[in-house]
Amino acid sequence: xxxxxxxxxxxxxxxxxxxxxxxxxxxxxxxxxxxxxxxxxxxxxxxxxxxxxxxxxxxxxxxxxxxxxxxxxxxxxxxxxxxxxxxxxxxxxxxxxxxxxxxxxxxxxxxxxxxxxxxxxxxxxxxxxxxxxxxxxxxxxxxxxxxxxxxxxxxxxxxxxxxxxxxxxxxxxxxxxxxxxxxxxxxxxxxxxxxxxxxxxxxxxxxxxxxxxxxxxxxxxxxxxxxxxxxxxxxxxxxxxxxxxxxxxxxxxxxxxx
Numbered sequence: 685x686x687x688x689x690x691x692x693x694x695x696x697x698x699x700x701x702x703x704x705x706x707x708x709x710x711x712x713x714x715x716x717x718x719x720x721x722x723x724x725x726x727x728x729x730x731x732x733x734x735x736x737x738x739x740x741x742x743x744x745x746x747x748x749x750x751x752x753x754x755x756x757x758x759x760x761x762x763x764x765x766x767x768x769x770x771x772x773x774x775x776x777x778x779x780x781x782x783x784x785x786x787x788x789x790x791x792x793x794x795x796x797x798x799x800x801x802x803x804x805x806x807x808x809x810x811x812x813x814x815x816x817x818x819x820x821x822x823x824x825x826x827x828x829x830x831x832x833x834x835x836x837x838x839x840x841x842x843x844x845x846x847x848x849x850x851x852x853x854x855x856x857x858x859x860x861x862x863x864x865x866x867x868x869x870x871x872x873x874x875x876x877x878x879x880x881x882x883x884x885x886x887x888x889x890x891x892x893x894x895x896x897x898x899x900x901x902x903x904x905x906x907x908x909x910x911x912x913x914x915x916x917x918x919x920x921x922x923x924x925x926x927x928x929x930x931x932x933x934x935x936x937x938x939x940x941x942x
Contacts, residue, residue, distance in 0.1 A: 698751065698752070698755055699755060699769065702752070702755045702756060702759050703759070706759055706763075712756075715756065715760070716760065717757060717760055720753060720756060720757065720760075723753070724750075724753045727746065727749045727750050727753060728750065730746050730749070731743065731746035731747065731749075731750055734746050736896060736899060736900065736903075754772075755769065758772050782806065783802075783803055783806050783807075784799075785802070785806075786799065786802070800834075800837070800838045801838050801839065801840065803838060804835060804838035804839050805839070815835045815836070815838060815839055816832060816835055816836075818835065819831045819832055819835065824895075826880075826884065826894055826895055826898070827895055829880070829881055829884045830884055830887075830888065830893075830894060830895070833884065833885055833888055834888070837888075843885070843889070845889070846886065846889035846890065849882065849885050849886045849889050850886055852882045852885070852886075853879070853882045853883055853886050855882075856875065856878045856879040856881075856882045857879055859875045859878070859879075860872070860875040860876055860878075860879050862875075863875050907938070907941075908935060908938035908939065909938075911934065911937070911938035911941065912931055912934045912935055912938060915934040915937070916931075916934070
């Protein structure tokens, strides 16, 4: 007797629960794609936080929340007669097969970079006018810059090596310094943006996620600053009452903690 795949059983269970909630729960019945959108964005950030913390139990929980939202959108789509979960799943399956001719066809690739290049070329054949069309307008600027650079690289528009990129970073830093001296506010902002863009490019060549790197630094700063606040509190002081030299002592203590 053939056993049912437990993955299919679990997914069918979620679909059944979604149907029931949509039919009976006052809150679920009221939701639209527009009302779910901000909640979905929040769930994605919670998942991203759990991944950075390497908390696998939290990752599992947040993945479930995201999965619920995906099923919810499909349910609403089916009610409108636009699409259902079957259409969604078949659509992504068809796209994956089409975009992987080195697996499902007779195309041969030398490695990961060629896979990325073929991916972007296939997207253009599907009717896109630019490889950058797939970059969402509402992405945070740092993530957007990373995706823009990755997509440009996919069609061969890129530096040859990381030394060239570091030289560009130094060039942009010097151009920023010149505009700071000139006190041209518009030019300062422009050059600051160029410097950030080049730093993000350099991060890509170092195989570093600038988003993850900055968030880890944010968390590090928060931990050290809160240590400083706690130390000040034990002395019966507020940070505003302390000199920078006094605060620096505790800051260096915090830097020594893991």
